[in-house]
Amino acid sequence: TLRLEPKISNFDSSDQITDFYQSNTLNMVTPTLRVEDCSIALLPRNHEKNRCMDVLPPDRCLPFLITIDGESSNYINAALMDVYTNTHPLTHTHKHTHTHTDIWYTSLCPQYWPENGVHRHGPIQVEFVSADLEEDIISRIFRIYNAARPQDGYRMVQQFQFLGWPMYRDTPMSKRSFLKLIRQVDKWQEEYDGGEGRTVVHCLNGGGRSGTFCAISIVCEMLQHQRSVDVFHAVKTLRNNKPNMVDLLDQYKFCYEVALEYLNCG
Secondary structure, three states: OOOOOOOHHHOOOHHHHHHHHHHHHHHHHOOOOOHHHHOOOOOHHHHHHOOOOOOOOOHHHOOOOOOOOOOOOOOOOEEEEOOOOOOOOEEEEEOOHHHHHHHHHOOOOOOOOOOOOEEEEOOEEEEEEEEEEEOOEEEEEEEEEEOOOHHHOEEEEEEEEEOOOOOOOOOOOOHHHHHHHHHHHHHHHHHHHHHOOOEEEEEOOOOHHHHHHHHHHHHHHHHHHHOOOOHHHHHHHHHOOOOOOOOOHHHHHHHHHHHHHHHHHO
16 A cells, blocks of 8 residues: 655654644554455456556446457456545546556546547447547547447547546646636536536556546535535545545645645635
8 A cells, every 4th residue: 555655854844744743643544455355356357457556446346348259357456435425426546558448337547548440449439439638638539338238329429538638747727727727627527417427547557647636526525515624624535535545645635735726716
């Protein structure tokens, strides 16, 4: 399990010291997963679907895929996440070559999406419909069809790719851009299928970056409904299902910074 590793020498204000003690407390209350908690992920047939064997989802919060004839596993390395209002559940996963077809099963690294035409991932057909670039966010729309289940028809999927978080940075470059991403996803969730839209969030290890997005989503919901915020509770809630969510102190602090940005923007 990845842990926050703050350095006391970096802090020179009471707010930073508070962040330090909160992060230490968060580490202490984060549950440690046992081998038996992740028994499905550890099955031999599922090993190739795990990018890192030390970052596994517990059985109790696994989403399960719809299998087709001849498939031996409906497992994907992903975890269902609670949100503040429970109206738009989040699923987070990691990026791995063996999960390309599985990601399309869940309707949502090597690039797994087409930039034009139709690509096939097993029985899943992914048709590119459109793309739009606005600052740090690329929004794409795809039409998904499962040839193994033609009775289900097709599903329209919107993908948001955030460009403002380079690999060399622990946090995004802009609080405003990241908040804009959160708001665009929220708007899509409200508009899609009468507010029943589901969101899959993924990054390289399904922890730090995905966790930061999920935590800030919860924080923004708190602010929207009660104009108060509890970042500690938001991250703790996520870590109850996946202990490596928001795995750096700078990411934890960034949640507070985006909350202030939210309030300042009105």
